[in-house]
Amino acid sequence: MKLNFDPRVKDACAQNKTGTVGLKVCKAVLVGDVAVGKSCLINRFCHSVFDMDYKATIGVDFEVEKFSVLSVPFNLQIWDTAGQERFKCIAASYYRGSNVVIVVFDLSDIDSMSHTPQWKEDACKCASDPHIFLVGTKKDLVSDAAFADIEFEAMKLANEINAEFWAVSSKTGENVREFFFRLVSLTFDKAILNELETRKSPVAQIGSNLISEWLCL
Numbered sequence: 505m506k507l508n509f510d511p512r513v514k515d516a517c518a519q520n521k522t523g524t525v526g527l528k529v530c531k532a533v534l535v536g537d538v539a540v541g542k543s544c545l546i547n548r549f550c551h552s553v554f555d556m557d558y559k560a561t562i563g564v565d566f567e568v569e570k571f572s573v574l575s576v577p578f579n580l581q582i583w584d585t586a587g588q589e590r591f592k593c594i595a596a597s598y599y600r601g602s603n604v605v606i607v608v609f610d611l612s613d614i615d616s617m618s619h620t621p622q623w624k625e626d627a628c629k630c631a632s633d634p635h636i637f638l639v640g641t642k643k644d645l646v647s648d649a650a651f652a653d654i655e656f657e658a659m660k661l662a663n664e665i666n667a668e669f670w671a672v673s674s675k676t677g678e679n680v681r682e683f684f685f686r687l688v689s690l691t692f693d694k695a696i697l698n699e700l701e702t703r704k705s706p707v708a709q710i711g712s713n714l715i716s717e718w719l720c721l
């Protein structure tokens with residue numbers, strides 16, 4: 505899959521012979537109703553597996569995927585939260601500092617889509633200017649005709665909550681890698697552009713360390 509990067513980001517990375525652009529870390533959090541398929545989406549991407557049996561997430565789970573993007577190391581932290589009401593408080597304490605909020609719903613359960621604006625609002629309260637994705641799962645369960653209607657509604661909703669819409673299936677793997685690679689390229693771009701911005705500003709320097717490095721952006 506071909507990833508598109510901002511030309512300034514490409515230049516900065518191409519000139520990074522001395523490794524001055526260090527490790528970038530991105531925190532992504534998945535939120536959404538019970539059993540919409542959050543854990544399956546992560547397991548499909550991180551471990552290439554799919555399990556038909558439902559095992560509820562207790563509180564939160566966590567995975568790290570390591571990439572090299574344009575020769576710069578990039579770690580994607582993926583936080584899987586529980587959809588069950590009784591774990592909501594625990595899960596919410598892990599939203600803090602997220603760079604990406606992935607609001608998940610089940611394409612075969614329209615109710616789960618109607619709850620996504622609330623999930624988004626709760627998660628974004630503690631996130632830091634995050635990219636927002638609206639992800640419809642279980643695409644394999646809906647017919648093409650039904651999908652066309654749901655897609656129309658989902659795009660409208662995505663527009664309202666400032667999100668990018670993706671439809672995926674963790675069962676077949678459709679769009680899963682494409683979705684995560686898109687997420688990685690967007691957040692990598694943003695991290696590098698932030699760093700370039702910070703470098704331009706003399707007040708942003710503490711001794712010889714850049715604030716962005718100090719903050720691990």
Ligand SMILES: Nc1nc2c(ncn2[C@@H]2O[C@H](COP(=O)(O)OP(=O)(O)OP(=O)(O)O)[C@@H](O)[C@H]2O)c(=O)[nH]1
Pocket residue numbers: 536537538539540541542543544545555556557558559560561562585586587588641642643644645672673674675676
């Ligand atoms: N057919 C189909 N089933 C799926 C898909 N993704 C998940 N499922 C099923 O949906 C059920 C719930 O999936 P999970 O990933 O555990 O859901 P969750 O959102 O993490 O649930 P909580 O941990 O309770 O919040 C499981 O039985 C999965 O096998 C999919 O793409 N297609």
